[in-house]
Amino acid sequence: MKVELLDYFGGDVNHVNVARVSYGKEASNYTEEQNIKLLNYLVNHGHTSPFRHSQLQFRIKCPIYVERQLFKHQVGISVNSISGRYVDFSDSYYEIEQFRTQSKDSKQGSGEDLSQEKNDIVKQIQSDVIEYCKWAYDSMIFHGVSKEQARSVLPLSLETEFIWTGSFLAFIHLCDLRIKPDAQKETRDVVAEMLRLVEHMEHTPFKYSLEAFKQKQK
Numbered sequence: 203m204k205v206e207l208l209d210y211f212g213g214d215v216n217h218v219n220v221a222r223v224s225y226g227k228e229a230s231n232y233t234e235e236q237n238i239k240l241l242n243y244l245v246n247h248g249h250t251s252p253f254r255h256s257q258l259q260f261r262i263k264c265p266i267y268v269e270r271q272l273f274k275h276q277v278g279i280s281v282n283s284i285s286g287r288y289v290d291f292s293d294s295y296y297e298i299e300q301f302r303t304q305s306k307d308s309k310q311g312s313g314e315d316l317s318q319e320k321n322d323i324v325k326q327i328q329s330d331v332i333e334y335c336k337w338a339y340d341s342m343i344f345h346g347v348s349k350e351q352a353r354s355v356l357p358l359s360l361e362t363e364f365i366w367t368g369s370f371l372a373f374i375h376l377c378d379l380r381i382k383p384d385a386q387k388e389t390r391d392v393v394a395e396m397l398r399l400v401e402h403m404e405h406t407p408f409k410y411s412l413e414a415f416k417q418k419q420k
Contacts, residue, residue, distance in 0.1 A: 203262075203263060203264045203265070203268070203296060203361075203388070203391065203392055204261075204262070204263040204264075205260060205261075205262050205263075205392055205395040205396055205399065206260060206261040206262075206399075207258070207259070207260055207396075207399040207400065207403070208259045208260060208261050208365070209257075209258075209259040210256070210257060210258050210259065210403070210407070211256060211257040212255055212256025212257060212370065212407070213256060213407030213408050213411070214237065214241060214407060214408060214409065214410045214411050215237070215407075216252075216255055216256050217241060217244070217252045217253055217255070217256065217370075217411055218232070218237045218240050218241060218252070220251075220252040220255050221240060221244055221249070221252040222240075237410070238410045238414075241410050241411055241414045242414045242417065244414070245411075245414040245415055245417075245418050246414075246418060250371055253369065253370045253371040253374065253411065254278060254369040254370070254371045254372075255369070255370075256369065256370035256408070256411075257367060257368070257369060257370070258367070258368060258369075258370060258373050258400065259365065259366070259367040260365070260366045260367075260396055260399075261363070261364075261365055261366075262363070262364055262365075262366055262392060262396075263294075263361055263362070263363045264296065264361065264362065264388070264392050265295070265296035265358060265359050265360065265361055265362070265388070266358045266359075266360055266361075266362050267358040267359070267388075268296075268386070268388050268389050268392055269283070269362050269364065271380065271385070271386060271389040272366065272376070272380070272389065272392065272393075277372060277375075278368050278369040278371060278372030278375075279366060279367060279368035279369070279372045280367045280368070281364055281365065281366055281367070282364060282365050283362055283363070283364035283365075284362055284363045284364065286349060286350065286353035286356075287349055287350040287353075288349070289349075290343070290349060291360070291361075291362070291363075292335075292336060292339045292340075292353070292356055292360065293336065294360070294361040295332050295357075295359050295360055295361060296359050296361050296388075297325075297328060297329065297332070297359065298325070298328065298359075298388075299325070300315050300316070300321060301315070301316045301320075301321050301324050301325070302314065302315055302316065302387075303315075303316060308384060311384055311386070312386070312387070328359070331357060332357065332359060335355055335356055335357050338355045339352050339353070339355055339356055342355065370408065370411065373396070373400070374415050376393060376396075377393055377396070377397050378415075378419070380392075380393040381393050381394055381397065400412070
């Protein structure tokens, strides 16, 4: 899996400028401390519309089953994915190294790691399935089947690639839901990397907005 931060627009200054537009004021008329105080006020009192004006854009490569988890949050985002109708992307798969048991507390979650012996067995099963699916896809293409139909035999572990563009508020919403302990680990890993990239941007343009939302979650 791979996450790359491609571009962004806005940041803390944009958020406070949007919030103050009704008064005809700008961030330059206030101290940094006053701007931070306003950001915290906006978050704590649910005045989140200013955070919709900034944008973040990522290129993400992950298995299809993780992509689906990220696509569930459609408000405030745009997504464009690589298409199996146009290109052959059947040779890139995400292979799980450590399998987990089914959670005893959650119907949809996982629990502890499998023992080494069982993990080795299911890793071989995974490898066998992937190799068979590769062969099946290539065979269908060889016999003249269109790519848009041949892709029907490919598994969810197939890696896909897409561009995720969303408002800062949509990004915060994604992080809030998908970094929680009950989210699938593979999905948590992708979103955690998205957050890490934003936190370590040059000049940290979203520093105080991120801190405001984190503080509220505590």
